[in-house]
Amino acid sequence: MEFTENLSTNRASDQERARVLANPGFGDFFTDHTAVIDWTANADGNGGSWHDARIEPYGPIALDPAASVLHYGQEIFEGLKAYQHADGSVWTFRPHANAARLNRSAKRLALPQLDEEAFVESLRRLVQADRAWVPTGEGEALYLRPFMIATEAFLGVRSAREVSYRVIASPAGNYFGGELKPVSIWVSKNYARAGRGGTGSAKCGGNYAASLVAQMEAEANGCKQVLFLDEFNDNAVEELGGMNVFFVMKDGSLVTPALTGTILEGVTRSSIIQLAKDRGMPVTERKITLDEWREGIASGDIAEVFACGTAAVITPIGLLKNGDELIGDEQATAGEVTMSIREELLGIQLGTVEDRHGWLEKLA
Template identity: 45%
Template sequence: MQLTIEKAKTLKAKPTDESKLGFGNIFTDHMLTVVYSPEEGWHDAKIEPYHAFQMDPAGMVLHYGQTIFEGLKAYRCKDGKIRLFRPEQNFMRMNRSAERLCIPQIDVDFMVDALKKLVELEQDWVPSTPGTSLYIRPTIIASDPHLGVRASNHYIFYIILSPVGAYYATGLDPVPIYVEDNYVRAVRGGTGAAKTAANYAASLLAGEEAKKLGYSQVLWLDGVEKKYVEEVGSMNIFFRFNDEVTTPALVGSILPGITRMSVLQLAQDMGYKTTERRISIEEVFDRYDKGELLEVFGTGTAAVISPVGELKWKDRVIKIGDGTTGELSQKLYDTLTGIQYGELPDNHGWITIL
């Protein structure tokens, strides 16, 4: 498959104050698109000016939610180079999501190479202020104009780019989390392990209700027994019990996060015992009572590491630590971002330098 490039004739004004970027509000001049048909497979790959899609009102993605997406970042580093963090893992995960949603597989190597060309073209959009980055959103949508439940025959793959600041305005400050024991996000055998839009739509109501109570995110429990911890909002969740760093096992209802995978490796490098297992909410609160719960934090591409300062479950509220970012959370954040920004050695071959 050949990649063609059409440059925009008129360029947008770039942000002048990178402290006010926010997250996901600004988009660059160009995008990557590839289309799929049963006759030609994935074809017509091109980098072209950012534009709106013209979509039939009967477009299947609008009615049946057949769509998947990814999220990764490009970082401008002090040496002047731009780095990507484990992009091949994102496209490999996209193929796993595609399998669950009956979407044709993509060529991982081609997409990584095409992404590199897109970021190189848009390199002036990569912000340079510490803590900022260029957020990358690959997406696939079903495009058949058809009413009737089946897999689409035609698809659009695209990548858009957005210069961003911190995902949370509070940065690395610990956030309060509400343990949701009424609504559920996903169940085993469902789509919880796929990065698909429906999972996020299903989380909105609980998230809104938690915010009304003063909580930043929802901690989901399993969808069957409502007993075992699964995810926090759009992040994976970690607990530090004494010197054990543990996170819920991937049992089919939890997204296998790229940051999650990386944090497990880094914690091992630091000498911690790491485990992936079922963790009941009762265990979390019991071990807090025993003084064994030292830290709780979320992990994800957008926020990187998000320390948890408070957990509310039923009528109990517990405060984690002393209200500041925990020792391990800070060390993991510093190490991971240090690798991403080229300030620490990449001992695991995670970085792609443009």
């Protein structure tokens, strides 16, 4: 797919950009450009085509008040990072896996499929246009947010016939801020992130919107994230508001909740499973309940617990708050296996550890 360029004449100055990169936070600042590809359905309603691929200045999106995305939430998104390596080149991690997941989400939300190579090229062209925005501090990266929205103006309940795919970028520091240390997690008893037959396995905004009230409850109780359970399946552990969960067992094996259709299949999750298998660690994807978590911590059968996702990579979990019940230790230190896998994964992403599986893709 050929991209045209309409580069901004009002880019951030070197001084403005330096101020942002000195303390980027997460998702607070955005680069000068955006990548865009439009889709229009065929006149007969059978299929459609992508067109007008372009790089243009970052700015507000003009939408008709009747745009489908505003009324029926027909949208999906992805998240990945671009990392600067020691030689100054910029790479991203497993973009084809993100492209494939975007298409799985698109199918579930009745949106059009986007060619994987067009997805990767949109990242490449945006990063090349905004190369100066890639941060170089320890643990920092340029966060890339591809998304797809239904833009057709109509109020009938059907899939939209006009769609826009876009990519924006934001320099990013540590997701949880400051020094990496185990976080506290709140158990949600009143809310569910997704249900069976729903959109839990799709990366769509509605799932995150449904998690926000529970996230607010977690924060009110001094926790960084919220844990969702399946109350109809023995309170099986599902996932956090935006992260998958792993358990390091005393016998050296790794356990993570099985994908049941209500859990998002994280790219970081699948990467960790592969790296663990490379080490000879047994990995099991199965049901693990809140009771097993509680009893495993008490008995020592569960040695470490961590969460993972693109934004935070790997974050150790120290304490689980289940109402007044405390499971774990708020003062715990990060586990040895957790940190070892984290360092290996980050090393691959940053180009300091061999990329045995060909996961890296050069962008600039």
